[in-house]
Amino acid sequence: MAAGRSALRDRLELAAYLVLRLLFRALSVRAADRIGRGAGHLYRLLDRRRRNLVSANLALAFPGMPPDEVRRVAREVFAHFGGLAADLLRSETEPAESLLSRVEVVGMEHARAAAGSGRGVFFATPHIGNWEWAALVTGAYGFPVTVVARPLDNPLLDSRLRAMRERTGCRIVSKREAARTLLKTLRSGGVVGILADQRARPPDAVVVPFFGRPAWTTTSIARFVEKTDALILPVVCLRVAPGRYRLVYSAPIDVASLPAQEREVEPLTALVTALVEEQVRAAPEQWLWLHDRWRS
Secondary structure, three states, rough: OOOOOOOOHHHHHHOOOOOOHHHOOOOOOOHHHHHHHHHHHHHHHHOHHHHHHHHHHHHHHHHOOEEEHHHHHHHHHHHHHHHHHHHHHOOOOOOOOHHHHOOOOOOHHHHHHHOOOOOOOOOOEEEEHHHHHHHEEEHHHHOOOOEEEEOOOOHHHHHHHHHHHHOOOOEEEOOHHHHHHHHHHHHOOOOEOOOOOEEEOOOOOOEEEEEEEEEEEEOHHHHHHHOOOEEEEEEEEEEEOOOOOEEEEEOOOOOOHHHHHOOHHHHHHHEEEEEEEHHHHHHHHEEEEOOOOOOO
């Protein structure tokens, strides 16, 4: 149990979650999305610090963006994550067949080629769109992803989140046990997911450009690729309508084909970060700008 938490608090949070889940499951997909997005707008109005952080991050990343456009995208960011939360609430136990019916898949041949290479695959997606479903759908198509995730402070909620994430064969590992498990998975030709778009700390991080600004970034993908010769598979699952998503697999990146100097940890971390930036630029209103990415 996390420090400062009590069993009563955990149970109350679980009860609140179950009530919300019941309410949202009673709604249609469109109604749940509309209410969730409204809740996101409300949160934006109530949390001044996050509201200012999102606007400041957007202004840093897109210095040429007009102020009115910054405000519009910022509003959409909060609406997106409110709608996403609503969809995850109502679909916690949704059967895989129903889930798949709401996702258009593009580039499955790239996923099959990467998974069939036998070299191990890094599932490269940032906190954009519906990254939870990106892994769920990939697992449902026969390529279970071993994902590194931080456990929730509330163990009762964490057990439900883990069950949701693992229902199509994926596996969740905590950072404490990750290194050995990920190496074993990659060396056996499996698929591994590390969301590498958040600020990291030394000594397991280096400074590389992100939207033209220096950002501390995890070197984990570069170091694992160095040890395993795994492929990097760019993946993104974006919202296209209420409760509907498009999951796109791009051509895998074969690091072994790069010049030797580009395979070193820092330049390879910069390459992965540039890939994240490209994914974010394609749908900026669906990325987690609420995170203080450039804090030193």
